[in-house]
Amino acid sequence: MKTIINKFKFCTLILLVAFSCTEIGDDPAFDTSASERSSEAVTEIKATLTEPTEGWIFEYYPHDLQIYGGYNYILSFDDNNMVDVYSERQADFSIPETSSYDILSIGGPVLTFDTYNSVMHEFSTPSAAEYQAKGGDHEFILSHTDVEDVLNARGTVSDNNLKLIKLTESPQSYLTKVKEIVDYLDGAVYIMSTDGEITQIPVSNRNITFPGEDLEEDTVVAFIYTDTGIKLYETTTINGNEVTEFTLDKDANQLISLDGSTVLDIVFPPLNTSQNWIINVIGAGEVSDTFFNTFVNIYNNNGAIYGETLSTDIEFGNTITPTGIQFYSSGYYAEYNVTFPLLFSNPELLSIARKGAGFNWQWYGHLDPLITLIVDNEPYEVEGTPADDPTVVKLTSTVDPDVWFTIRK
Template sequence: MKKILYLLLLLPFFSLQSCVEDEKDIFDASAAERIAAAMKEYRATLAAAENGWLLAYYPEKNHSVGGYNMMAKFTADGYVTLSSEVATRNYAAGDTVTSQYEIISDMGPVLTFNAYNEILHHFTEPNGSADVDGMAGDYEFVFMDVKPDKIILKGKKYDNKLVMTRLDEPVDPKAYYQSIADMEKKSSYRYYNLYIQGDTICQASLVERTLEISYEVIEARDTTIQEEILAFTFTPSGIKLYEPFTFKGKVTMENFNWDNEKSSFICTDPDADVRFGVH
């Protein structure tokens, strides 16, 4: 009787231990399988873009100098062809260089450009022993969101967001980057005013590829000065901010087209009567 009672007392322990081990095996296996499946899916998505991807690449910590346009075309067998609007030591803007890439598992799928490619690694190389970060660009990126027409990644070291937009039609890199250079040239004023619904809000300073603004915020009886640095990339028609910016919770802005007659970047987002204008 004592032996039977002893066995009955031990039965729940053995059952619990068995369940824990079974669940551990199941979840370990399923996690590994999920990552492997995602890696396969992401590689296929990259390679499925026949015309490649347009990249908004942001170097520097806190994207403090703004972003640059790049293009990438991936193959299923692990090769990528890159171009950039930035001239490097050996290549002009729009030149293409092919190298290898990988999708590796590092607590989740990671896109790594671990084979040297001067187009990309121009942003990641140190500038000597006194400046080991260089332009502080990433070459390894964590997948954040993957869709057939848009992929969002995050730099593994510096955390800057990398947005890749699928190109629906063939694009000549040199012609595209020339249109970017033309846009940058025609809008190269030092100071702008920020206008919202026709009212002048504050002055904006154009520094590198950022618009630096400061404005008053009144809460209760206290007035403080809020400073913002709006990083952006140039597009052939204007600029696109690093991320949407909401002014005082009232209006959100991200995309702007250049109006040459008004010398202004005019917001094209819905319900956003906003522009950055010289006058």
């Protein structure tokens, strides 16, 4: 028995020695070690990134829920681990911001922007108000796709599946085309017709909502502007058709899916409510007496309840959680969410509808009388100055002409 045990120990020792002589991660199916293969993958992906003369279009979506939508970045890599970064969010995208990058081997090639770049790190830089920033990434796991000149880039924080697309024109040329699309569609309302039924398609913060079929819930999907239209974050089923991208047809004023199955008619409402507007209650000739008196009542009630001073400037339109009407009271914001549905019978009028309590509204419900005044007296005639791109707009109720107020950008 002792001999058998000793033989067993000897065999076990031989196996352990043999295992220890083999590098962890080695696979007999490969001619090279795991570390060598990782190094080769890093070298190969760097060669891919640095090959294009003009760089790459990076379709970037921050936050794991894509609540900010998508934005176009142009990344131009060189062999010395430096990258030029352009963004459609730059006031002047003719000049890039340059910083360093690296490619790490962490279960695959990982692209990291390892020195601060205010353009590239805009959504991933924390602040006192946003300690987790805006859920953006600065490191991305890269992999090839089945499509030539397209790479996958998965955010290590958001886990969003993003795309790098080889650019074939200058960064300035591409971003200029994107800006033209953005500017053209700014404030637009989208209409979809299904079996003779017209439906408004809500858009907010580069997220678009398609109606669910039968009893299914509506589908909200982020999108990005392209040089020809818009592209959805992921393929979405609309009326039984799988749709990923729309092309803008300016002549027809339509966004048309690539397969032609889905058409969104473009309508421009009388007011661009995606912009930030201000109601100055105490400005001379800014509001009607009825509006002013209602405000005075909520101002006094707010002071009696909290001892706070309610600001006489009220935000209207694109506020904290678009869209809504927002108040400011001694350091605290409170918002009531409203929508601006297109009035099909008379699209020249501005319609306003309640959506529900917004940010901090549970503490400031006593401000509701002004919301009631505004909503209950819709729709409004819109008189803008100047007419082509107004910065001052007077809204006058068609229900009660004594209810009117002015908004300013």
